[in-house]
Amino acid sequence: MKVANVEQPKKTTTELVTNAEELKIRMAEVRAAQTKFSTFTQEQVDHIFKEASIAANVARIPLAKLAVEETGMGLVEDKVIKNHYASEYIYNAYKNSQTVGVFEHDQAGGISKIYEPIGVLAAVVPTTNPTSTGIFKALIALKTRNGIIFSPHPGAKKCTIAAIKIVRDAAVAAGAPKDIIAWVDEPTIELSGLVMKEADLILATGGPGMVKAAYSSGKPAVGVGSGNTPVIVDDTADIKTAVSSILLSKNFDYGTICASEQTVIVMDSVYEEAKKEFIKRGAYFLTKDETEKIRKVILVNGRLNAKQVGRQASYIAQLGGFKVPEETKVLIGEIESVELEEEFSHEKLSTVLGMYRVKTFEEALVKAERLVVLGGYGHSSALWTNAIKSKERIAKWSSLMRTGRILVNMPTSHGGIGDLFNFKTTPSLTLGCGSWGGNSVSENVGIKQLLNIKNVAERRENMLWFRVPQRVYFKYGCLELAIKEMNVLGKKKVLIVTDQILVDLGVVAKATRVFTELGMDFKIFSEVLPDPTLATARAGVAVLNQYQPDTIMSIGGGSPIDAAKIMWVMYEHPEVRFQDLAMRFMDIRKRVYTFPVMGSKCYMVACATTAGTGSEVTPFAVITDEVTGAKYPLADYELLPNMAIVDADLMMNMPRGLTAASGIDALTHALESYVSILATPFTNGLALEAVKEIFKNLPLAYSEGPTNVKAREGMAHASTMAAMAFGNAFLGVCHSMAHKLGAKHHVPHGVANALLINEVIKYNAVENPRKMGTFAQYEFPQAKSRYAEVADALQLGGNTEDEKVELLIKAIQKLKDQVNIPKSISAAGIKKDDFYATLDEMCELAFDDQCTGANPRYPLIKEIKEMYIKVFE
Structure with missing residues (x-):
C-alpha cells in the first residue's frame, strides 16, 4: 500500500538517536526545553x-495507512477512528482543564x-496502537x-515517529520549545531501558514484560497490563444488541484494543439464540477440528503468536489451514x-473469540473471575443484562470482578477507552489495571x-473552641435557685449520686429539701468511694435502669461527679468499651474513637x-x-455536665x-492551663x-473555713474558673x-x-x-x-523574667507552707525503696499520660525522672 501525505522524519546527524550517547544528548535537550516550557x-x-x-487530527488517515503498512495489524479505517479519537476526544476532554498555577486557594485555612509538571516523561508505545497511542501521550504531555x-x-517505529513528529512540529509552530x-x-531494549x-x-x-521493565527501572511508572476481558451474557440480556455490540467491538481494528472481548460466557437458556444471532451477524463458529487448529495459531510454544x-478472521483461518468467508468478522471457538491449558482462555488481541455455555449466573461469575485471574487482572470485564431487573446481579458481579473497568451493556473496546458509551x-488509550494487574x-x-x-x-x-456547661450557677446559696430552674426545665425525676459521708453530714439534705418542696421525685445512690470503680458505676447503672430518671445529679467532690459521668455513659450507651473511651489522643477533635453523643436519656447536673x-x-x-487496678481517664466534651452548681x-x-489539697490542686490547674500549648485569651483571663x-x-479558707463565707466562696469560684480554663486549654506534666x-x-491528688x-x-x-511542646x-x-x-498579677515584684519566676516559686512555697503541705515526696511518707522500685514505671506512664501533650516543654522520660528524684529528695 502506497502511503502519501505524511512527511517522513528527517534523519540528520544532529537529530538521529541510535545509541546511548546520542540518547543522553537528546534527553538533555528535552530536559532543557521542559524547563523553559x-x-x-x-x-x-x-x-x-x-x-x-x-495537526494530529488532519493527519489521521495517512497515519492510519502508515501504521497498517508497517505493522500489518488492524484495519486502516478503524485506525483512522483511533487517531481521530486520540486527537479530538482527548482535546475535548481537557481543553478547559487547568494545568498551570494555583487551582485551589483557601484563605481562611x-x-x-498549585499544578506543576513532572518533568520529562518516557513513553513506551505498543505495536498494536502505535499512532493513536503516540498522539495521545504527546498531547497529554503538552x-x-x-x-x-x-x-x-x-x-512500528516509522509510523510512531511520524505521528509524534506531526504533534511536535505543530506544537513548536504554536510556540512550544523545539525539543x-x-x-x-532505532529502538532497542538497551535504549528503551535508558529512556526509562x-x-x-x-x-x-x-x-507484561515491558510494564515489568518500567516498574523495575527505578523511576515512577504509570503502566498498564494485559487485558483478558470476559463478557457475560445473561438470560435477561437484549441478545440482538449484545451480539451486535460484541462483534462491533471485537472486530474493531481487528481486536487490537486491549479492552476488547476475549471470551463470552452465555447462559444456557439464551445460548442457542445468541449463537444464531452471532452467525446471522457475521461470526463463524469453528468446528471441533477447526477449533483445535486455531488453538495452535493462538499460542506458539506457550506464547501469544504475533x-x-x-x-482479519479470514487470514487467521488461513493460518490454521482452512478457509472461511472473506467477510467473516470473528472466529468463535466453543x-x-x-x-491456562486452554488457548482460547488467553488474551488474543485478534478476531478470535472463545465462548462458554453455563447453566447459572453463579457459574458464569466463577468462569469470568477465573479468566480475569489467568491474564486480565485489573483490566476490564463486561456484563450484558437487563439493568433494571438485574440490580442484584450487577452489584454481585461488580463486587466480585477485580477489574478497573466494569462495563454494563456496552462494547468493551469502545467502553473501555471511555467517553463513547458513557x-x-x-477518554484514554492507556488503561490502568491497578494493584491487581x-x-x-x-x-x-x-x-x-x-x-x-x-x-x-x-x-x-488549630482552630479552638471554648466549651463549658450550658448553665453554671454560683454564689453562696445558689443551690435552691438552680434546682428550681431544673423544675422549670421540666425535670421531674432525679437520681442523686453522692457518697455516704455527705449524706450523713446533711449536705445532700440541702438538695432533697428543695426537691420535696417542689414535688420532684428523687432517689439517692450513695455508694461512691474515693477513686470510683467500674463496679460502683455498674451498681449505679443498675439503679438507673430500674429507676429511669430524667436527671442525674452528682453532689460531691471529684469522685461522685466522675462516677456520675461514668454512670451516665454506661446508662445511655451500654455497648461502650472503656478501653476505647480512654484511648489516648493528640487532639480531642481528631481522636480515633468517636465518643458517643450524650443526653438522649438524662440531663446531667454536677x-x-x-x-x-x-x-x-x-x-x-x-x-x-477494680480487677486490674487500671485507671481509665476519659476526656471528651460529651462528658460536660449540662448544669453546674457552685x-x-x-x-x-x-x-x-x-x-x-484541693486548693493547691486548683492553683495547679490555673498555672498549667495558663502556660499550656493550647492556652487562649478565653482561658488566660480565667486562669489568672x-x-x-x-x-x-x-x-x-484553711484557717477560718467554717466561719469565713467570703474565703470559701472565693475558693469555690477560683476552682471553677481554673477548671473552665484547663477544660479548654488542658494541663501539663x-x-x-x-x-x-x-x-x-x-498520695492524694492535690x-x-x-x-x-x-x-x-x-x-x-x-x-x-x-x-518545645508540639503543635x-x-x-x-x-x-x-x-x-x-x-x-506580675500577684504583684510579687522583680525586674527580670528570671527574678519574677523565682519570686513566683517562693510565693507558691510560702502558700503551701501556710496550709501545711509536705515539702518532699519522702516527707509525705513514701519510703525510698518503694519510690525507686516504681520510679521507672511512673516515668514512662507519666510521659504517656494524656496531660503531657499540652505541657509547654515536651519532656523526655529521663527529664521526668530527674524531676521526680529532685522532689523526692
Whole structure:
C-alpha cells in the first residue's frame, strides 16, 4: 500500500538517536526545553495543545495507512477512528482543564494548591496502537507542560515517529520549545531501558514484560497490563444488541484494543439464540477440528503468536489451514475449560473469540473471575443484562470482578477507552489495571497522572473552641435557685449520686429539701468511694435502669461527679468499651474513637462540694477497674455536665486537709492551663483570676473555713474558673506525674500536684527547652514569660523574667507552707525503696499520660525522672 501525505522524519546527524550517547544528548535537550516550557502560562499551553490536536487530527488517515503498512495489524479505517479519537476526544476532554498555577486557594485555612509538571516523561508505545497511542501521550504531555521522549516498538517505529513528529512540529509552530518532544530512531531494549532510567516518569503501554521493565527501572511508572476481558451474557440480556455490540467491538481494528472481548460466557437458556444471532451477524463458529487448529495459531510454544494479532478472521483461518468467508468478522471457538491449558482462555488481541455455555449466573461469575485471574487482572470485564431487573446481579458481579473497568451493556473496546458509551468515563488509550494487574493506577490514564501538586501552606494553628456547661450557677446559696430552674426545665425525676459521708453530714439534705418542696421525685445512690470503680458505676447503672430518671445529679467532690459521668455513659450507651473511651489522643477533635453523643436519656447536673477538682465544668472523668487496678481517664466534651452548681454553702465544713489539697490542686490547674500549648485569651483571663483568688483566699479558707463565707466562696469560684480554663486549654506534666505518684503510692491528688508544681515550673521556665511542646498555639517558647505574667498579677515584684519566676516559686512555697503541705515526696511518707522500685514505671506512664501533650516543654522520660528524684529528695 502506497502511503502519501505524511512527511517522513528527517534523519540528520544532529537529530538521529541510535545509541546511548546520542540518547543522553537528546534527553538533555528535552530536559532543557521542559524547563523553559514549565514557565508557560495556561493560555500559551492551551494554544499549543489545540494546534497540536488539530495537526494530529488532519493527519489521521495517512497515519492510519502508515501504521497498517508497517505493522500489518488492524484495519486502516478503524485506525483512522483511533487517531481521530486520540486527537479530538482527548482535546475535548481537557481543553478547559487547568494545568498551570494555583487551582485551589483557601484563605481562611491558609493553603493553596498549585499544578506543576513532572518533568520529562518516557513513553513506551505498543505495536498494536502505535499512532493513536503516540498522539495521545504527546498531547497529554503538552497539556501538562511536560517534556516527552518516545521509545517506539521496533516493529512500528516509522509510523510512531511520524505521528509524534506531526504533534511536535505543530506544537513548536504554536510556540512550544523545539525539543519538547523527541524519540529514539532505532529502538532497542538497551535504549528503551535508558529512556526509562533517565526520565522522571514512565508512561508504559504494552505487554507484561515491558510494564515489568518500567516498574523495575527505578523511576515512577504509570503502566498498564494485559487485558483478558470476559463478557457475560445473561438470560435477561437484549441478545440482538449484545451480539451486535460484541462483534462491533471485537472486530474493531481487528481486536487490537486491549479492552476488547476475549471470551463470552452465555447462559444456557439464551445460548442457542445468541449463537444464531452471532452467525446471522457475521461470526463463524469453528468446528471441533477447526477449533483445535486455531488453538495452535493462538499460542506458539506457550506464547501469544504475533502473526495472528490484529488480523482479519479470514487470514487467521488461513493460518490454521482452512478457509472461511472473506467477510467473516470473528472466529468463535466453543470451549469449556477456563484454565491456562486452554488457548482460547488467553488474551488474543485478534478476531478470535472463545465462548462458554453455563447453566447459572453463579457459574458464569466463577468462569469470568477465573479468566480475569489467568491474564486480565485489573483490566476490564463486561456484563450484558437487563439493568433494571438485574440490580442484584450487577452489584454481585461488580463486587466480585477485580477489574478497573466494569462495563454494563456496552462494547468493551469502545467502553473501555471511555467517553463513547458513557460520557463520564475518562477518554484514554492507556488503561490502568491497578494493584491487581501490578500497575500504579486502576483508572484510565489522563492529565491527572502527569501533574505534581504543590501545597503552599501558611501557618494556621488549630482552630479552638471554648466549651463549658450550658448553665453554671454560683454564689453562696445558689443551690435552691438552680434546682428550681431544673423544675422549670421540666425535670421531674432525679437520681442523686453522692457518697455516704455527705449524706450523713446533711449536705445532700440541702438538695432533697428543695426537691420535696417542689414535688420532684428523687432517689439517692450513695455508694461512691474515693477513686470510683467500674463496679460502683455498674451498681449505679443498675439503679438507673430500674429507676429511669430524667436527671442525674452528682453532689460531691471529684469522685461522685466522675462516677456520675461514668454512670451516665454506661446508662445511655451500654455497648461502650472503656478501653476505647480512654484511648489516648493528640487532639480531642481528631481522636480515633468517636465518643458517643450524650443526653438522649438524662440531663446531667454536677454540684460541687469541694473547691479543687473543678469536675463540675470539665469534660474529664476517671474510673478505676477494680480487677486490674487500671485507671481509665476519659476526656471528651460529651462528658460536660449540662448544669453546674457552685454553692459555697456546701463547702463550709470541708476538713483542713481537703481544703489545702484541693486548693493547691486548683492553683495547679490555673498555672498549667495558663502556660499550656493550647492556652487562649478565653482561658488566660480565667486562669489568672483563679490564681489571684486562690492566693488571697486559700490561707483564710484553711484557717477560718467554717466561719469565713467570703474565703470559701472565693475558693469555690477560683476552682471553677481554673477548671473552665484547663477544660479548654488542658494541663501539663505536673498533673501527669501527680496521676502516677497518686496511683502508685496513694498520695492524694492535690498533695501530689503540690509536691511537684515548683519543680515543674523550674523545668518549664527556660528560654531554650530541648523540645518545645508540639503543635503549640504560639510561635516560640513562652512559658517563662507567662509565669512572669502570673508573678506580675500577684504583684510579687522583680525586674527580670528570671527574678519574677523565682519570686513566683517562693510565693507558691510560702502558700503551701501556710496550709501545711509536705515539702518532699519522702516527707509525705513514701519510703525510698518503694519510690525507686516504681520510679521507672511512673516515668514512662507519666510521659504517656494524656496531660503531657499540652505541657509547654515536651519532656523526655529521663527529664521526668530527674524531676521526680529532685522532689523526692
